[in-house]
Amino acid sequence: MARENAGIREVAAAAGVSVTTVSHALSGRGQVSDETKRRVKAAADSLGYAPNRIARALRSQRSNLLGFVSEEIATTPYAGQILVGAQEAAAELGLMLMIVNVKRGTIDDPQIDALVAQQVDAMIYASSSHRVIRVPPKLDPARTVLVDAYDPAITSPAVVPDELGIGLLATRRLLEAGHRRIVHLTVDEDVPAVDGRERGYLEAMDEAGCPPVVVRVPGPATAGAGYTAIGRALETDGDLTGIFAFNDQMAMGVYQAVGPDRDLSIPRDLSVVGVDDLRLIADALRPGLSTVALPHAEMGRRAVELASRLPLAKPRRDQVLRLPGRLIERESIRQLGSLPIRDASGGGENPSAGATVTVS
Template sequence: MVTMKQIAERTGVSVSTVSLVLNHRDEGRVKADIARKVRATAQELGYQPNALARSLRTNKIPIIGFVSEEVATTPYAGGIIQGAQDAARELGYLLITVSGDDAATVEQEVLALKRYGIDAFIYSAMSNRVVTIPQCLADYPLVLADATDRDNRFPAIEPDEFRIGYDATTRLIEAGCANIAYVGCTTPGPIIAQRGRLEGYRAALDDHGREFNEALVCNVDGNEEALRAVEHLFAEQHPDGFFCFNDSRAWYVYECAARQGLIVGKDISVVGVDNHRVIAETFAPQLTTIALPHYEMGYWAADKLISIVEHRDIAPMPNPLMLAPIPPLDGEEPVKMHCVLIEKESVRPQ
């Protein structure tokens, strides 16, 4: 673990000066250029504040509350919690997570957190959606992850759904696919992901001189009815490329291809979304997919929240778990997080 003494030796100042800077008590006491040098050295060396030491000085352990709508029980969205926890730990905070599936339960959990002295929160949804912030959170420092506030009052980060559709479709075009279908999602009410990914699909076609064909859009829910709809798409439109709303829907494409004697990755190409390891790595051939940045969104949200609480700039620290770079904390909100395409075997070679 990097110590203040090591930072002091590297920068040529006293340990007490380093302590003043890293505990945000340097204003008027340490020259600005020296403070910048100390902070830059601390970041370069990977210094992490000692939460226990801070708690002994202040008689309070700094804690963030993570309030979720079903995130804790969603296997591939749980990375949001991991990212928030890692960022909080690096900055000397603890993270306590609670989950609820209705407003009353969320309020009960939040009240419990407040009894622990928690007064800053991250709020997250199971999937990217517009949410109404519970009144019990409205008067506290709050950041949203994988969700946006209906009233746009709070900082938020979400996947760049348009870029997902654009990048997936562009990859299929670059692979030489001439007739690209979109296997989308149909559920009651508007879905941010569905709208954004479809718009990205259309824009990529347009930018590459392709005409949009409504008949190549197949929105499905699940089970036998969805399989029949994708079979009809194969029979009527003969696509050679498929952009799927998520990895689960790619299964219908794989199944229909097998029934018709077509080889995925050779006769047709498929791109999914989620990088759901159980699906993407179980399919044969393995599914090329776009990874949703759950870990990165949680990490950004914690850094953003702590920067608000401590009234200071924070530079996110990259680590091996990140597939995409963390956006700046002061970006236009809601911040759109880039999602990385993971190349596997379901897109035929160029």
């Protein structure tokens, strides 16, 4: 039967071991056999014993607490996986997360002050979308990990998606399916995701010897933006067969734009790849949308692993960990064949000659 305020000596007596052995068995330190660990844990559980976190923190000079500042990711369906991954990693490492949710762009917030006052070992600051931010000045850069964000003014390590790799992955998938007239639909915004995915697209098209076509429309990257962009793309190149959309919402706009009015269908006439793997969109569209899933859960896990080792001995400004996306295949890509890539641009065209269309 559990006893209120049971102490470590009572656990030691119940398990038939020394107090030191109990401490080592429950903390994972020292040489303790698996059988002894099981016996100590069973005794601790039966007595309702929990180690005194404050006393342990005084001995180790670590609280085993991590602060987690969520910049609206807790209310964003896909980015919320960052928090899931972080919680899983924290549990595995024996750490506890203290989580607060703040508005996008927050610099000063009493919730952040409260976290700092808790003497947490390190902070994780997670953005709801990949962008350059200004870290709140009350956070110590040497003890802060950024997620889905980057602050060039400080030396905090950052965990972000590999945006260039995502652009390469999506475009190469269309190329592998035999498509050579591929357009990239994007928005005219100065954020890392826009720049990186476009550079990945251009690199893939260049290595294939195919002329790129980039259509940029005013942001944000919504279904309406995708609808506008595909209309302009078809005006620019009526022979295109492949579409790499900046995200799933813009891809949904492509679905809305094709139909009886244009006598086009997906994937018969147009093959489409998006980014995000937003289930409410990708699974609901017919045919299902092939898309590149962002590594949100893994980003959360890696952030906790980094935070558990802070402060780093030699912080650097280039500590940016870029994690790859994962292609989720559904039914929006038609296989045209496996034409030799360098022979597909046709008619002696200059492979590097392409078009960039900006809609104001």
